[in-house]
Amino acid sequence: MADDAGFSNSSTGSAPIWDWAGENARRWASQADRLDAQLAPVSEILFRSAALYSGATVLDIGCGRGATTREAAGIVGLAGTVVGLDISDALLSEARTAATDIANIEFVLADAQTYSFEPQQFEIAISRFGVMFFADSVAAFKNLHGAMRSGGRLFAAVWQPRDRSELMDAPLQLGARIIAEHGHVVELPAANGGPFSLGEFETIERVLGAAGWSNITATPHELSFYNGGPGTVDDAVVLALTIGPLRLLLNELPAEVEAAVRAALVEDFTKRHDGTGVVLRGSIFIVSATA
């Protein structure tokens, strides 16, 4: 579906890649520990930027399995509250289970674009890669703006375009090459769609500006990731073959092609393993804005 800023939230084919309410979320949930470990460098920068404090009221947008929601709850303490909001029942039920003993967390199953927030509820909104999948980005950021107190701040980690991140691009390009060598024609998803839809500063500024936010910045960070977290080559291979566009490409193809892609990934990731994990670079922005 294309939103009013002209972004696509679908794959090149008919099946939606970023189907957060369905199969995609179940695959994500199965890899959540690996993903949380992989994304630790992003959390570190996000929390350093957001500078949460004791007593703050915080919204975690697209909180998924709630790793950042729990971290925020620990910082704001019992004098504050954190609401984790997500559209995925599968991910949110895991978030709820992991936070049963945490008193200052509430989880809301809802679409951030349409949910009726209590007006001016939050001082700070954070997001680790949860704000790039809205059907209508301007409408969503407008709705989120209404949930913020005047002067409230947004801090969101977003990916730069896919071709600036080995982490996202290298396994996909390698997989596509092996698939082509086996005589199958596949079309890669756009390098600026889905998770990369807020990958350029001009886009961030246009979308957030149209939604009423001000003081909009996007600070670039070039990070070194362990693919699938610190671990084995197999951890990284399983992750690459389970989530994202490569999985969808392989769903359409015979098992021997997947076996060949797996072998190529093992070879490539083995070269990138530094003794702790498979190292791949990635480029993000930390977006900040004021309500």
Ligand SMILES: C[S@@+](CC[C@H](N)C(=O)[O-])C[C@H]1O[C@@H](n2cnc3c(N)ncnc32)[C@H](O)[C@@H]1O
């Ligand atoms: C890339 S995941 C990130 C999850 C989590 N923040 C993390 O870092 O592990 C994107 C998340 O955004 C959520 N999401 C996508 N569209 C949404 C929407 N319209 N409203 C609320 N959440 C949404 C998805 O369900 C998913 O949990």
